Amino acid sequence: MNSRTALSHRYFQPWEWACRDRCGGGVNEMNYDFTRRLDLSRGLGETLYRVRSAYRCLAHNKAVHGVSNSAHLLGDAADIETLNGRARFMVVAQTILAELVILGFLAPGQARYYAEVLEGQGQIRIGIPNKDFVHLDIHPDKPAPWLFTY
Numbered sequence: 436m437n438s439r440t441a442l443s444h445r446y447f448q449p450w451e452w453a454c455r456d457r458c459g460g461g462v463n464e465m466n467y468d469f470t471r472r473l474d475l476s477r478g479l480g481e482t483l484y485r486v487r488s489a490y491r492c493l494a495h496n497k498a499v500h501g502v503s504n505s506a507h508l509l510g511d512a513a514d515i516e517t518l519n520g521r522a523r524f525m526v527v528a529q530t531i532l533a534e535l536v537i538l539g540f541l542a543p544g545q546a547r548y549y550a551e552v553l554e555g556q557g558q559i560r561i562g563i564p565n566k567d568f569v570h571l572d573i574h575p576d577k578p579a580p581w582l583f584t585y
């Protein structure tokens with residue numbers, strides 16, 4: 436399904452997709468193929484999963500210096516707030532697990548269980564520089580699981 440109508444989601448309210456300049460755009464412009472992924476992802480854990488920006492009208496995209504071909508203009512994107520490295524890790528982990536559900540490789544219950552295991556027992560720390568490598572560690576004195584940029 437690839438609908439651009441306001442379909443109901445279990446874990447999101449329609450206003451969460453709306454353009455942040457309050458023009459009223461967005462609720463009916465989001466791509467359901469995209470939002471159903473977020474809905475699944477949010478439902479996999481307790482991590483705070485707040486949308487900072489989803490749909491953007493042209494004026495708002497310019498105001499926030501979005502690229503001219505931004506996926507936000509199409510209703511195909513969302514920026515999810517992450518309070519710390521643990522939340523950042525879980526948003527990414529839950530998004531990947533949700534993708535496996537969408538692709539038919541995991542049942543939602545399995546994905547929920549794996550998300551819980553990762554959050555409670557995960558020891559990996561992932562650092563993402565703006566370069567062509569990723570940093571990985573299991574430092575014993577630093578928080579985990581954790582995803583950070585540097």
Ligand SMILES: [Zn+2]
Nearest residue numbers: 454458492495
């Ligand atoms: Zn707008």
